[in-house]
Amino acid sequence: MNTSEPLVRVENLVMHFPIYRGVIRRQVGAVRAVDGVTFDIQSGETLGLVGESGCGKTTVGRTILQLYRPTAGKVYFMGTDLTRLKGEELRRMRREMQMIFQDPYASLNPRMTIGEIVGEPLLVHGIAKGKELEDRVAELLQLVKLNPAFASRYPHEFSGGQRQRVGIARALALNPKFIVCDEPISALDVSIQAQVINLLEELQEKFHLTYLFVAHDLSVVRHISNRVAVMYLGIIVEIAEKNELYEHPLHPYTQALLSAVPIPDPVAEAQRKRIILEGDVPSPVNPPSGCRFRTRCPIARPICAEQVPQLRELGSGHYVACHFAENSAIA
Amino acid sequence: MAETILDVRDLETRFRTPDGVVHAVNGVSFGLKEGETLGVVGESGCGKSVTMLSLLRLIPSPPGEIVKGEAFFHGRDLLKMSDEEIRAVRGAQISMVFQDPMTSLNPVITIGQQLAEPLLLHLGMSRKEAETRAAELLSMVGIPNARERLKDYPHQYSGGMRQRVMIAMALSCNPQILIADEPTTALDVTIQAQIIDLVKRLRDNLGMAIIWITHDLGIIAGLAQRVIVMYGGLIIEEAEVKELYANPQHPYTIGLLKSLPRLDRKERTRLYSIEGLPPILYRKPQACPFAPRCSYAIERCWQENPPLDVVAPDHRVACWVDPETGRSRA
Numbered sequence: 001m002n003t004s005e006p007l008v009r010v011e012n013l014v015m016h017f018p019i020y021r022g023v024i025r026r027q028v029g030a031v032r033a034v035d036g037v038t039f040d041i042q043s044g045e046t047l048g049l050v051g052e053s054g055c056g057k058t059t060v061g062r063t064i065l066q067l068y069r070p071t072a073g074k075v076y077f078m079g080t081d082l083t084r085l086k087g088e089e090l091r092r093m094r095r096e097m098q099m100i101f102q103d104p105y106a107s108l109n110p111r112m113t114i115g116e117i118v119g120e121p122l123l124v125h126g127i128a129k130g131k132e133l134e135d136r137v138a139e140l141l142q143l144v145k146l147n148p149a150f151a152s153r154y155p156h157e158f159s160g161g162q163r164q165r166v167g168i169a170r171a172l173a174l175n176p177k178f179i180v181c182d183e184p185i186s187a188l189d190v191s192i193q194a195q196v197i198n199l200l201e202e203l204q205e206k207f208h209l210t211y212l213f214v215a216h217d218l219s220v221v222r223h224i225s226n227r228v229a230v231m232y233l234g235i236i237v238e239i240a241e242k243n244e245l246y247e248h249p250l251h252p253y254t255q256a257l258l259s260a261v262p263i264p265d266p267v268a269e270a271q272r273k274r275i276i277l278e279g280d281v282p283s284p285v286n287p288p289s290g291c292r293f294r295t296r297c298p299i300a301r302p303i304c305a306e307q308v309p310q311l312r313e314l315g316s317g318h319y320v321a322c323h324f325a326e327n328s329a330i331a
Numbered sequence: 332m333a334e335t336i337l338d339v340r341d342l343e344t345r346f347r348t349p350d351g352v353v354h355a356v357n358g359v360s361f362g363l364k365e366g367e368t369l370g371v372v373g374e375s376g377c378g379k380s381v382t383m384l385s386l387l388r389l390i391p392s393p394p395g396e397i398v399k400g401e402a403f404f405h406g407r408d409l410l411k412m413s414d415e416e417i418r419a420v421r422g423a424q425i426s427m428v429f430q431d432p433m434t435s436l437n438p439v440i441t442i443g444q445q446l447a448e449p450l451l452l453h454l455g456m457s458r459k460e461a462e463t464r465a466a467e468l469l470s471m472v473g474i475p476n477a478r479e480r481l482k483d484y485p486h487q488y489s490g491g492m493r494q495r496v497m498i499a500m501a502l503s504c505n506p507q508i509l510i511a512d513e514p515t516t517a518l519d520v521t522i523q524a525q526i527i528d529l530v531k532r533l534r535d536n537l538g539m540a541i542i543w544i545t546h547d548l549g550i551i552a553g554l555a556q557r558v559i560v561m562y563g564g565l566i567i568e569e570a571e572v573k574e575l576y577a578n579p580q581h582p583y584t585i586g587l588l589k590s591l592p593r594l595d596r597k598e599r600t601r602l603y604s605i606e607g608l609p610p611i612l613y614r615k616p617q618a619c620p621f622a623p624r625c626s627y628a629i630e631r632c633w634q635e636n637p638p639l640d641v642v643a644p645d646h647r648v649a650c651w652v653d654p655e656t657g658r659s660r661a
Contacts, residue, residue, distance in 0.1 A: 052519035159608050189374040190546055194590035194604035201601065216520065219549075223592035223602065243597055260524035261594045262549030266572045268595060269553035276528050277521045280489040 006040035048225030104163035115151030342400030370555030432493035443481030563620025
């Protein structure tokens with residue numbers, strides 16, 4: 001593991017969304033979207049964050065950027081705890097951290113031109129205006145391989161892949177250090193996905209960007225990440241260097257998840273053994289006691305209902321939260 | 332040799348839109364054998380769903396219009412049947428499962444009543460028989476306490492369970508053909524694995540033929556026996572599944588397969604990417620619809636649309652160029 005100070009450090013991050021009922025809006029419970037998550041991201045690294053819908057991966061990304069203020073826990077960015085910042089101080093830090101959204105149809109204002117969308121961060125932060133702004137917008141559009149002449153057009157004139165490039169150009173406008181990519185390719189067609197993945201990789205090399213890559217597509221995550229964290233029901237169950245994780249998954253959930261991903265090769269598919277998990281993910285309002293995965297785990301034993309397994313290191317940089325990780329091979 | 336139960340010839344479907352006529356399907360021909368699983372692969376707008384909806388006459392008209400073609404099912408042309416005749420086939424002998432299990436179910440009717448509907452309609456069962464059969468169907472697709480859960484409404488089921496209900500409903504009249512249109516796209520990967528596992532088991536037990544529409548080349552690799560690749564409202568390649576993945580011949584298929592990151596691959600090289608965008612066809616393609624994005628394109632590709640020709644046993648390709656030599660096919 002890298003010993004230098006990480007660019008991002010998340011400590012025991014908790015994000016609960018309250019549930020209110022009745023006329024007096026009494027709080028009756030909480031959606032425990034993120035329930036104690038700890039990890040770092042080194043400068044220049046891509047950390048993949050995977051899990052199924054409702055596991056809290058998107059909430060982790062948004063909470064790091066302080067788009068949600070966390071219920072508890074710390075988020076350090078370049079050594080500063082963002083959870084303590086407010087107003088102007090936070091706004092200044094936000095220049096360094098940007099986000100690329102999943103849905104390129106919903107994340108661009110249809111009444112603004114592409115030029116206005118990409119230039120808005122520069123205007124808001126008072127960095128450029130007039131001719132300078134125009135030049136910078138043209139430069140940004142070129143960076144994402146869009147024709148600068150498109151600046152005067154509106155989002156509806158573009159395809160999904162082109163809109164996603166606009167979203168990337170907007171994220172790059174302020175020369176950020178860190179970008180949360182929230183499912184940036186899952187709304188795109190297969191032949192367009194590779195174009196956007198390649199673009200993100202080129203930009204990372206060019207500007208030494210650090211990514212948190214949130215996705216449910218495990219093949220894409222293996223391709224783009226350096227390390228991968230697996231989430232289930234609000235917690236991280238396993239985190240490791242990517243090849244280590246994909247070749248030696250230790251958590252039964254990671255093993256099942258990997259085995260469920262189809263491989264585009266009939267010969268390889270015929271030889272694979274699939275672990276079919278029973279049932280559905282439980283509700284994050286009332287997660288199971290002990291290990292949250294135990295209700296679907298093929299190797300669960302009584303202790304799993306009683307004790308919460310801690311994330312512990314087994315092998316260099318490979319962390320796993322399972323009581324039986326040493327002999328968890330279920331495939 | 333299994334008998335061909337569905338024979339589609341030269342199907343053309345178009346839509347009138349405010350922006351002009353969109354030529355969604357432009358002359359599609361294929362066959363389906365008894366008990367066979369056929370994968371239909373392509374990106375959004377390639378015409379894969381419209382082809383299948385046309386066969387079942389589920390294209391809203393207007394704006395849609397089936398311009399020409401034939402679709403023989405047991406010797407009878409589905410496209411020429413009266414509304415009454417096609418209704419007797421649809422849901423009974425040929426049934427369909429759609430992508431979104433939430434919008435395909437009626438939210439204010441119980442699961443039990445919805446499951447019973449085709450049984451009452453097509454099989455003429457009594458209410459009591461239908462209820463018993465509905466419970467059997469629910470447990471067949473792996474829903475526990477089936478009898479109890481017949482009384483539930485769709486919102487009380489999870490996404491994966493709703494898709495199981497859709498499959499149960501589609502299979503309720505023992506169809507000969509099940510058309511599945513991206514049935515797992517809205518589901519998580521572990522739930523997708525459950526559904527595919529279920530469909531495989533049901534196929535082996537019940538022996539129906541399946542047409543599985545998807546954009547995911549991974550799912551098809553583990554499920555289909557034969558694959559059709561569509562682009563621009565046309566079939567551009569068709570082959571037995573192993574042959575297609577081992578020996579793709581159309582530059583679009585080659586590109587798609589090369590552009591996919593794989594779960595079981597370690598190396599991190601740049602992905603191959605097909606530049607450009609899939610077309611929206613305001614005119615019926617007169618030349619190869621893939622030519623603008625094709626790195627192999629020669630002059631002829633811009634002038635004439637290549638026919639779907641046999642290049643190897645059970646392998647048809649619509650391309651003027653041989654990708655191995657980069658020259659025109661003889």
